[in-house]
Amino acid sequence: MAGFETRDWDNAYENRGHIVGSTEIAEAWVKNAEAFRNLAKSDLNITTNDSGASRYDIFWPNDKPKGIFVFVHGGYWQITDKSTWSHLAKGAVDAGWAAVIPAYDLCPKVSIDNIIAMIATSINHAAKTIPGPIILTGHSAGGHLVATMCTTNTQLDHTVCERIKHVVPISGLCDLRPLLKTKINDALLLDWQTASALSPVLQQPIPNTRLTAWVGANERSEFLRQNRLLADMWHGLGANTQIIEEPDKHHFSVINGLEGQNSILMKTILNDI
Template identity: 50%
Template sequence: MITHDVTDWDDAYENGRNIPGGGNYPAAWVEPSASFRAAAKARLDISYGKGDRHAYDLFMPEGTPRGLFVFVHGGYWVGLDKSYWSHLAAGPLARGWAVAMPSYDLCPAVSIAEITAQVGQAITHAAGEVDGPIVLSGHSAGGHLVTAMMCEDSPLPEAVRGRLAHVVSISGLHDLRPMLKTTRNELLKLDIKSAEANSPALKRPLPGVRLTAWVGGTERQEFLRQNALLANIWHGLGATTLEVVEPDRHHFNVIDGLGDPGSNLVRAALDPVT
């Protein structure tokens, strides 16, 4: 039996200090994202709500889109925005999919429950702009937010739920109760009730929606555990799930495959749908 005793929960969920060159992120994404936006066929800053951060960028492929791919960014619900990730639209775009990337408000100004509702609003708005099946992907906290969309209490309206085909959570956080043991919770402001209420791993998945839980092989043990956790639990509840541990990938470069239409990650996301 292998046991993993956690004595420092902040370190267990700390990525930058535990990755060689980790301090280069997220700055490493700024230039490639800006260059991609400048050259892409895109509608930027589409409003889905009343707040300054209630906007998404929509990248369009050549011809009629095969469907809508949405990428939801991470940042532990307290940082970053849509501008860091534009280059990751390249993979789905080359496969003929429209790609939406939303921003949302951040803790502690709002709660994780409010962020979840905002992401639902952004997806719903984008779904009104693009026909066809919907594939969601998100990284880290974004992985939590997209898996929340396929829970039984999803904020998505019935018409959008009916188009939801596949959710790809990359290094997602699916059980929020460990966050109570971190100093980050000073910003998240979770208690046990809200942590449980916002944990996809403690809910039932919507029927008919596939889940892929994807993580880098060199990530922190807690991210590996969280990845396996959701795929395991939801498989037991009847969902079609796939758990992937991508070798030699850490928490920051595990998303790079989204920018390559021939990558294993893009194929895993789109091939089951198309």
């Protein structure tokens, strides 16, 4: 009698080992980010003076910004820093937006709850000085973090929520419960209760949420599943959602479109804003 398939959950959520040239790609991120910072008009390491020491970078367009474009980086809530991702502001800046890239302390030094609070604090702070609509994007764990900004449990100010026109988790991890079966959780320290409470798929989206769940078509099956799951769940709760699986993109290349204002990713993000 055939048994059920045994899943290797660590392998299911492993990206680096399944992407050819992953080390070189990661090294290029750092170089490209530094090169962009050296050329861009920016204000770096803005602090919000809260107890959690939230901080962020702003990259400015040449003219008055059309609004705020937020990008939150990934790394399973436990690796990398905002300085690795500066170049991903380029498409938004070239399109006339002020690009905000928040930093956050990493697990296990802090909890995911703490990280969510830090991201919200940075966005609230930036929104006080930059008028106009707000777009939220984030990659992988960053996709999770921007999705949490758009639930009824959000820590964003009400007036800030009203300005959000589009949220685009890219390869977002929006159901944390499967991670309980992985070594990733050694640093996250989640249990069933906290994983459920922090999963956007189990939360109510704020009214008038517009969500595009974006993922690379060549990504691991769990990222494809999670991407569909968030859009399907929130659609059933009244949000305006769409699912896009970008052809020929894997977990690391799927964010490349953020560098160009005319990429299909950026055109989709900015459509009708």
